[in-house]
Amino acid sequence: MKVTAQAQPNIALVKYWGKRDLARNLPAVSSLSITLDSLWTRMSVSFGGAGTDSLEVNGAVAPTMLDRVSGCLDLVVGSERECAQVVSESNFPIGAGLASSASAFAALVVAADEAAGSGRDTLMLARLAGAASGSAARSLYGGIVELTAGIDEIDLRNLAEHDEWPLEVVVAVTEKGQKPVGSGEAMVRGAGTSPFYSSWIERQDEDMKCARTAVAERDFASLAHIAEHNCLKMHSVMWTSRPPIVYWNKATLGCMEVVRSLRAAGHSVFFTIDAGPQVKAVCLPESADAVEAALSATHGVVQTMRSGLGTGARIIAT
Numbered sequence: 481m482k483v484t485a486q487a488q489p490n491i492a493l494v495k496y497w498g499k500r501d502l503a504r505n506l507p508a509v510s511s512l513s514i515t516l517d518s519l520w521t522r523m524s525v526s527f528g529g530a531g532t533d534s535l536e537v538n539g540a541v542a543p544t545m546l547d548r549v550s551g552c553l554d555l556v557v558g559s560e561r562e563c564a565q566v567v568s569e570s571n572f573p574i575g576a577g578l579a580s581s582a583s584a585f586a587a588l589v590v591a592a593d594e595a596a597g598s599g600r601d602t603l604m605l606a607r608l609a610g611a612a613s614g615s616a617a618r619s620l621y622g623g624i625v626e627l628t629a630g631i632d633e634i635d636l637r638n639l640a641e642h643d644e645w646p647l648e649v650v651v652a653v654t655e656k657g658q659k660p661v662g663s664g665e666a667m668v669r670g671a672g673t674s675p676f677y678s679s680w681i682e683r684q685d686e687d688m689k690c691a692r693t694a695v696a697e698r699d700f701a702s703l704a705h706i707a708e709h710n711c712l713k714m715h716s717v718m719w720t721s722r723p724p725i726v727y728w729n730k731a732t733l734g735c736m737e738v739v740r741s742l743r744a745a746g747h748s749v750f751f752t753i754d755a756g757p758q759v760k761a762v763c764l765p766e767s768a769d770a771v772e773a774a775l776s777a778t779h780g781v782v783q784t785m786r787s788g789l790g791t792g793a794r795i796i797a798t
Contacts, residue, residue, distance in 0.1 A: 482526040483595040487586035487793035489572070490515045490618045490625065491649060491760050493707040493752055494691045495714045498671050498681065500629060505611050507629045508671070509684040512691045513618045514762070515625060515642065516649060517790030521583035524567040524797075525591040527557070537568045552585055552612040556592040564592070572785060573656045581663075585612040586619035586793040594795055602792070606636050609793075622791035624695055626688075639695045642789040648768040652759040652775040653783040654731035663755040666718060666725045673722040680717050700764060704743075704750035707762070711752045718755075727756050731780025735759035738774050747771065 490513040498508035533553070535546045553564050566588070574580035589609045593600050600608075602620050610617030610627075617634055618625045623642040628635045661669075671677050687710045694703035718725040732753065739751040739761050749763035749771050763771045768786065776784045 481595055481798060482524055483591045483795060484522055484524040484797040485587040485591035485594070485793060486520050486522045486796045487583040487590065487616075487619045488516045488520050488622075488790045489580060489583040490615060491752060491762075492615065492618075492754065493703065493762070494684070494687050494710050495754070496614055496627070497714045497717060498667050498677065499614070500631075502668070505614055506634065507610075507614050507627070508681055510629045510688050511615075511618070511627045512639070512688060512695075513615070513625050513627070514647065514649070515619060515622045515790050515792065516787040517642065518787040519570075519572045519583070519651075519785060521568060521570040521580065521587050522796065523584060523587035523591045525553075525588065525595050526565050527562040527595055528565070529562060531563045533564045533566065535566045535568070537574070538570060542568075548612065549588065552588055552608070553592050555608050555611055556589050556598070557596045561596070572651075573653065574658075581613040582615040582619045583793075585609045585616035588612075589616075590620070590793045590795060594798065603636060605793075607634060610634055620793050623789050626692065639692065642791055645695070645698055645789075646765055647789055648763050648765050648771075649787050649789075650761045650763065650768065650772045650775055651785040651787070652731075652735045652761065652778065652781045653785070654729055654735065654759065654780050655757045656782060659727060659756050661725050661727075666721070666755060669723075669725065670717045670721045674717045674720045676713075676717050676720050680713055683713070700748050704748075704762075707752050708750050715753065728753070729757045729780065731778065732757045732759055734778050734780060735761070735775055738778050739771075742767070742771060742774055 492513040494512040496511040500506045500508045533550045606617040606620040624640040690706040747767040
């Protein structure tokens, strides 16, 4: 049976950076994210026969990604499974700091579990997705999501459904190519060499508490303050790693200044940046048109994408 699942990328407002357990891919810190709506990855999975797994991504064979996909399928179905045919399609750039791995592995575990008839619940699927890509666990859930980094397992819960606080996100793409250093490698480097890493770990619970309260009270200004602060702290760890990891470019900095100028002019908007050069501007709906127009006109921005908040990973075809 061929099964297709869809998942959306999620954008962390309080970031996941660093690993507690490398072998199990457990995050070192808790995180808070928003799941997008209009950006998506679809994964089709079918099992059958002997031989080796195959992977096609956006119409092209993708051998460099196959080992990671096969490893995830082993976690979901078991290593004695039949070979799998996997086809992936995304409507946004992959490997460019837009959480493509999060949406891909979230969709993959949902499709594989259904194809194998395993019937796991959402939390179990989220834990399997997180073992493949730490941020993928959050894409099993929609709206605003809290991931708690426990010692042995992660836990997740919705702080708000996608339609309970109608935020908008404008993504400013400043570079479509793949980033030079993968997130996993960058996290290990930061943990081992940045003098700020220990402070990052120690202060995360405080940031989570502030963000959790802001969401509960629908306090956009407080959420903006803690999200930008947390983002800049994470990138400070990257910048002070040895050798340093700098994902930003001139357009990244330009977009940050545009967001600050929009806020000074009275718009409800803030920026966040993951492990890549792309800027995500989170705003209230009444400011979305102005934010999109200003970022589209920013020098070096090659594309803008706009999205509301979306639902979690789900089956779309069997």
